Amino acid sequence: MIRKPGKIAFAFGGLGGFNAHGVGFLQAAKELGVVPEIISCTSGMIGWVADWIAGKDLEKLISEQIIEDNKFPPPLDWMNSIWTATFGNPRIFRPAIPEYWARWLEPVRQFAPEVIFDKLMPSQLYVPLRTQDDFQDIATVLSSSSIPIMFNSFHPHSGRPYLHVNAAACDFLNVRYGDFDGPGKYLPINTEAVSGALWLYFYGFSRQDNPRGLVDGAYNRQFIIREMHCCDRIYAARPQSTRWLGRLPQNWFETQDFNTELWFNSAYLAEIAGIDQINKLLERKKISDSEFHHVDIIPVEIHHQYGYFQYFVEERSVYENGYNEAYRALLRHEFNTQKDGTKDLTPAEKKAKASRSRQETLPADG
Numbered sequence: 001m002i003r004k005p006g007k008i009a010f011a012f013g014g015l016g017g018f019n020a021h022g023v024g025f026l027q028a029a030k031e032l033g034v035v036p037e038i039i040s041c042t043s044g045m046i047g048w049v050a051d052w053i054a055g056k057d058l059e060k061l062i063s064e065q066i067i068e069d070n071k072f073p074p075p076l077d078w079m080n081s082i083w084t085a086t087f088g089n090p091r092i093f094r095p096a097i098p099e100y101w102a103r104w105l106e107p108v109r110q111f112a113p114e115v116i117f118d119k120l121m122p123s124q125l126y127v128p129l130r131t132q133d134d135f136q137d138i139a140t141v142l143s144s145s146s147i148p149i150m151f152n153s154f155h156p157h158s159g160r161p162y163l164h165v166n167a168a169a170c171d172f173l174n175v176r177y178g179d180f181d182g183p184g185k186y187l188p189i190n191t192e193a194v195s196g197a198l199w200l201y202f203y204g205f206s207r208q209d210n211p212r213g214l215v216d217g218a219y220n221r222q223f224i225i226r227e228m229h230c231c232d233r234i235y236a237a238r239p240q241s242t243r244w245l246g247r248l249p250q251n252w253f254e255t256q257d258f259n260t261e262l263w264f265n266s267a268y269l270a271e272i273a274g275i276d277q278i279n280k281l282l283e284r285k286k287i288s289d290s291e292f293h294h295v296d297i298i299p300v301e302i303h304h305q306y307g308y309f310q311y312f313v314e315e316r317s318v319y320e321n322g323y324n325e326a327y328r329a330l331l332r333h334e335f336n337t338q339k340d341g342t343k344d345l346t347p348a349e350k351k352a353k354a355s356r357s358r359q360e361t362l363p364a365d366g
Contacts, residue, residue, distance in 0.1 A: 003034075004333070006232030008037060009039070009040070009234045015239040015311075019044040019045055019048055020066065021302055022239065026049070028324075031327070034334055036147070040223070041224075042217055050137075050138045068090075070313065070315070081313050082309070091129065093203070094126060128198070130195075132195075139194045150169050152220070153197040154219060155215075159183065160184070162196075164193040164194075166188075201215065221271065223236060226274055233295070241301050241302055241303060244305070256308055257308040275295050276297070278294075278295070324346045328346065
């Protein structure tokens with residue numbers, strides 16, 4: 001197959017429990033031999049992009065994680081998230097139980113409400129388990145990659161977002177370390193950057209545990225897209241849909257899920273608004289195409305409503321959806337196939353269909 005001309009970019013938004021969607025996208029790109037000019041990623045997708053660049057077997061790795069995360073089969077699978085919330089994830093975090101009781105042993109110097117709440121309901125719920133060696137391994141792969149890479153972190157005290165880029169990204173974006181882009185600042189990829197970009201809110205905000213005070217940049221900006229406007233096609237591997245699927249929230253848990261999705265969807269729409277506006281002005285011939293060019297933003301989304309109890313538990317269906325949707329999108333937009341909008345079966349779907357056919361033709365016992 002012959003690729004269409006033009007520069008392409010991959011944008012991955014991390015979301016605990018739904019990173020399998022982005023992993024499926026990366027696997028599809030690998031099988032089709034599609035390599036982008038630049039990659040942006042946030043939160044949990046940072047590590048998976050590093051694994052993809054390092055040439056690791058993503059399907060094997062995500063399958064192992066899915067097995068580990070799913071201790072309860074349907075119809076009790078909703079308990080997998082409760083298990084993770086109670087006992088943590090041995091690869092990522094543990095409950096901050098010793099830290100909780102240690103706070104009660106500290107002397108109380110004043111009986112202000114916030115002092116009591118700090119002990120009774122602390123912001124630190126979990127303790128990260130990734131080591132400095134883990135962060136260093138990720139930083140080494142990403143910083144030395146010939147593919148331009150960028151991810152983000154956020155500094156709450158200053159309100160400043162940081163964009164961490166490798167040398168290849170500096171060249172591609174025509175920026176230097178220390179440059180500012182609005183409130184954002186470009187910084188190199190190193191161990192500290194990776195550690196900060198993976199610091200979740202529920203690890204707490206103690207300076208002792210997190211001296212730099214950086215947090216996961218996805219809370220501020222789940223997708224990094226606008227910097228890649230020089231590309232012709234930008235694939236956004238979105239671990240949720242832009243619309244609410246299924247019934248509207250009827251209980252507290254569904255409302256919390258609704259809040260999270262609305263939060264991330266609002267940030268995504270703001271992220272692509274500038275590019276959309278340029279595209280519309282070009283179509284109306286209000287601006288010159290000698291100075292601007294059309295950019296196709298191609299969302300690859302989940303088309304199933306997952307809920308509150310799916311967070312931090314990777315699922316096979318999420319991986320398969322990401323793979324199949326990405327495979328079809330890449331074929332359609334990079335190789336000019338499926339112009340009629342039909343959905344040909346992907347290799348994974350053909351394999352699954354063949355397996356079902358074999359099972360249906362097996363002779364019955366007795």
